[in-house]
Amino acid sequence: MKILVADRISPAGVENLREQEDFEVVEAYGSSPEEILGLAVDAAAIIVRSETKVTAEVLAAAKNLKVVGRAGVGVDNIDVEAATEAGVIVMNTPSGNTIATAELTFTHMLCGTRPVVRGACGMREGKWERKELKGAELRGKTLAVLGLGRIGAEVAKRAKAFEMEVIAYDPYLTEARAKELEVEKVEADDAFARADYLTVHMPKTEETRGMVDEAAFAKMKDGVRVFNCARGGIIKESALAEALRSGKVAAAGLDVYETEPLPEDHEFRSIENLNLTPHLGASTKEAQDSVGV
The missing domain is CATH 3.40.50.720 (NAD(P)-binding Rossmann-like Domain)
Structure with a gap:
């Protein structure tokens, strides 16, 4: 065979x-x-x-x-x-990379809250931007999780440990499961409107493709922070780029893209308040062993 x-x-x-x-x-x-x-x-x-x-x-x-x-x-x-x-x-193998992806999501959230990447790069260039690099705190902020499956649930647990308020949109989420995770179940428009942070953990389907588009960004607060370690294409890339440039989105972090590898001339590569990683969600030794065995 x-x-x-x-x-x-x-x-x-x-x-x-x-x-x-x-x-x-x-x-x-x-x-x-x-x-x-x-x-x-x-x-x-x-x-x-x-x-x-x-x-x-x-x-x-x-x-x-x-x-x-x-x-x-x-x-x-x-x-x-x-x-x-x-x-x-x-x-x-749906559970194999759950923790790895949840932890990467939180890495992006932290780097989108405190300008660690810019600070580290500046230090290598001989800079000392202590006054310029002001960030924020996670505590007390509202995190909207789109998709409360295995990975979304692990992200929610970590957010609760950081004393964030967690709301979630998931058409398959039961009230009992929401109560178990200590999150508030909401509709998509409510999630967009209330989020200080928004993270995507849904599969890419015909229903979710382009779900976070210009209309969704228009519903969000000014200064929202947006993250996607799920699948490229759920967030409309051109809409996110415009929202970042306008200041509607204060910072974002992406691990997935509509086209992978991300083209060298993609507009994302020139946006300073956007942290990019090359689809590293499952790239830990533990996750690789888990999904491969």
Whole structure:
């Protein structure tokens, strides 16, 4: 049985596969779409992270395919509809990178509150901008969490530890779960209007694509801070860029983008009050071991 490991996962995970006597494990990291298409023809299983796209074309070519495993949460790089039609199971590892992504979100929140990045860069350049780099405090601020699943819930717990007021919009959130997490369940417009901080933890679907757009920013307070470590495209990038430049948004932090890698000439790269990371949400040793094993 051929197992195609298209993206790099934990070595322990690959070793576990190799220990199965009926498995032929093929590692194909960094392969082109054309190479993946050829390698998938006789594969019984394909394992991916977020780099490799399992398209309808790949699924049609892979006549022996039984399962596609996503080492991570989002499955937007897999054509789930085509897989379902072909009788191919799509699996993910939803809890594997929960803590890593929640902690990165809080890192962005802290760096968007205190100008740590600018201060650190300035120190390397010989500057001493003590008076210029004033920040704020998290305590007493309202955090709006869009999506209170595993990651959103972990972010909410950490926000409560910082004595923030937490409100949440999630169409699937029950009152009982909100009470358990000590958060207030609200509608999306209320979340936009009340937030001092807003963080996105929803999957990208037709309903959530572009959800945080010009109209959403218009509802927000002046000086709001916005963060996205979920999926690119939920926040409309052009709307965020304009909101940052106008001062509507005081600071923002992003780990995900509509196009990845982020183009070298993207307007985000020139906006000073925007901290960018290259999709590091699951990039911890613990998370890699968890999603790959």
